[in-house]
Amino acid sequence: MSVPTSTGRFGEFGGRYVPESLVPACAALEAAFRDAWSDTAFRERLAHLRTTYAGRPTALTAAERLSAELGVTLLLKREDLAHTGSHKINNVLGQALLAQRMGKTRLIAETGAGQHGVATATAAALFGMRATVYMGERDIARQRLNVFRMELLGAEVIPVTSGSRTLKDATNEAMRAWVAAVDEAHFCLGSVGGPHPYPWLVRELQRVIGEEARAQTPVIPDVVVACVGGGSNAAGTFAGFVDTPARLIGVEAAGGAAMTNGTPGVVHGYRSLVLQDAAGQVLEAESIAAGLDYPGVGPEHAHLGTTGRAEYRTVTDDEVLDAVRRLARSEGIICALESAHAVAWVLRAAGTPDLPTGSTVLLTLSGRGDKDMATLAGEVR
Numbered sequence: 001m002s003v004p005t006s007t008g009r010f011g012e013f014g015g016r017y018v019p020e021s022l023v024p025a026c027a028a029l030e031a032a033f034r035d036a037w038s039d040t041a042f043r044e045r046l047a048h049l050r051t052t053y054a055g056r057p058t059a060l061t062a063a064e065r066l067s068a069e070l071g072v073t074l075l076l077k078r079e080d081l082a083h084t085g086s087h088k089i090n091n092v093l094g095q096a097l098l099a100q101r102m103g104k105t106r107l108i109a110e111t112g113a114g115q116h117g118v119a120t121a122t123a124a125a126l127f128g129m130r131a132t133v134y135m136g137e138r139d140i141a142r143q144r145l146n147v148f149r150m151e152l153l154g155a156e157v158i159p160v161t162s163g164s165r166t167l168k169d170a171t172n173e174a175m176r177a178w179v180a181a182v183d184e185a186h187f188c189l190g191s192v193g194g195p196h197p198y199p200w201l202v203r204e205l206q207r208v209i210g211e212e213a214r215a216q217t218p219v220i221p222d223v224v225v226a227c228v229g230g231g232s233n234a235a236g237t238f239a240g241f242v243d244t245p246a247r248l249i250g251v252e253a254a255g256g257a258a259m260t261n262g263t264p265g266v267v268h269g270y271r272s273l274v275l276q277d278a279a280g281q282v283l284e285a286e287s288i289a290a291g292l293d294y295p296g297v298g299p300e301h302a303h304l305g306t307t308g309r310a311e312y313r314t315v316t317d318d319e320v321l322d323a324v325r326r327l328a329r330s331e332g333i334i335c336a337l338e339s340a341h342a343v344a345w346v347l348r349a350a351g352t353p354d355l356p357t358g359s360t361v362l363l364t365l366s367g368r369g370d371k372d373m374a375t376l377a378g379e380v381r
């Protein structure tokens, strides 16, 4: 996958659109990451944590009953089996190690579904740091289990009451808090968005998903598919296959589809495709999955999409609920609502020209569905 330019551009997207007070912090983070990433001791420490703490490598599971029903070979990369229940732990362990190396004592994070908040709270506990997590009030209500988990781990969860009270607004508040505490705190961003170096840094930390999957798959799959909110699990998965003939497909929520319905613009410190009105006002996204309820998308996806290397599709909330149920009943796996977007696309496309019968599909299950039980209890019959 491409390395961004020195100004953090993937084609026309990316960059660093931050207040002057944050430019030195972004530059220091970039320098620290370049240094750490070329340091064997840092890499070994991260690899050790991945195996002894996070439970990597995660399994690759052949979904045999669903494959037989659909007429495709469906292979699941099981990030739901990673410690804390999602791929977010891969990113956070790397960033926490980096923060420690930079002498920071505190992690500030934003969270939507709460999985990134839980991963941040976990790493903070492991490294003896303070954690402050910003979360929209609406997400606090629908992802209450994860709020309990964060608090039990010792993190402070700050409710955000502005705007749509979801991830967009939590990100605004976390960035503001970072400006105020930049000397002691590292902003532990949860996806492949934000100002340079975050989109590149987070993709490098998530690349482990794609590289493991590539080593575990018997053949190069015809199609590689993952859900896209900010796009970190998809970016990490795609990184393992971008140099192969595999088609790369990202699946967005119909109500939060920046790749499909967005136009070029700036949000949260980066230029990408953004859901916005004609005046450039960022629009509210809307999805049953709190982690996909976001009006932007990582700049590398915008670049992969506009150059045609990756393709992006949308699915509806109803298709997602059906996908959770089908996967649960045919494979005994209850996946997160976010991950179910990728499953829903496979269910819809299998046997059509978009996904012909006989195809081999690698699908990243980014997380498990425990956090979604309150939502699912009311919806799935």
Ligand SMILES: Cc1ncc(COP(=O)(O)O)c(C=O)c1O
Pocket (backbone or CB within 6 Å): 086, 087, 112, 113, 114, 115, 116, 190, 191, 192, 227, 228, 229, 230, 231, 232, 233, 234, 290, 291, 292, 336, 338, 339, 366, 367, 368
């Ligand atoms: C399980 C799960 N999958 C996916 C996402 C979306 O994030 P990304 O697109 O960065 O992978 C989230 C975000 O909270 C999540 O919790």
